[in-house]
Amino acid sequence: KSVHWEYTxxxxxxxxxxxxxxxxxxxxxSDVKTVIALAPVINFREHNTGxxxxxxxxxxxxxxxxxxxxxxxxxxxHWRKLVSGTLDINPIDYVQVLGEKNVFLIHGKxxxxxx
Numbered sequence: 123k124s125v126h127w128e129y130t131x132x133x134x135x136x137x138x139x140x141x142x143x144x145x146x147x148x149x150x151x152s153d154v155k156t157v158i159a160l161a162p163v164i165n166f167r168e169h170n171t172g173x174x175x176x177x178x179x180x181x182x183x184x185x186x187x188x189x190x191x192x193x194x195x196x197x198x199x200h201w202r203k204l205v206s207g208t209l210d211i212n213p214i215d216y217v218q219v220l221g222e223k224n225v226f227l228i229h230g231k232x233x234x235x236x237x
Contacts, residue, residue: 131155142211148223149216156224161233165214167207173230 133156136144141162148157183201188192203209213220 133158134197136160138161142166142213145213145220145225146211146216148225149219154209154223156226157220158226158228159213160228161230165207165212165221166204166209167212 131153134144134148134154135158136142137160139162141159142164144157144166145159145162148154150210183198183205186196200209
């Protein structure tokens with residue numbers, strides 16, 4: 123008896139920080155053809171530098187470590203790279219590749235927590 127598997131390309135879905143992750147992941151994984159991102163940060167390098175106020179990520183690290191010490195297991199060096207915009211998690215860097223994918227991007231016009 124044989125088993126036949128049909129392959130269906132995965133669809134990645136993420137919200138907020140997870141939205142950024144799925145956008146970058148889909149750009150890097152050729153099998154992923156469709157991605158849905160709800161309110162992702164698009165460019166951490168420009169986060170909280172625009173004309174409207176966004177969440178201050180420099181203060182978030184301390185809140186995560188004191189409020190949820192066992193929930194968010196992020197190494198502090200990685201967090202510093204994220205805040206400085208040097209962590210490879212900026213979907214804006216992958217616009218060309220993402221342009222070849224099916225991307226459903228959902229953003230609120232008045233959302234001040236993401237750019």
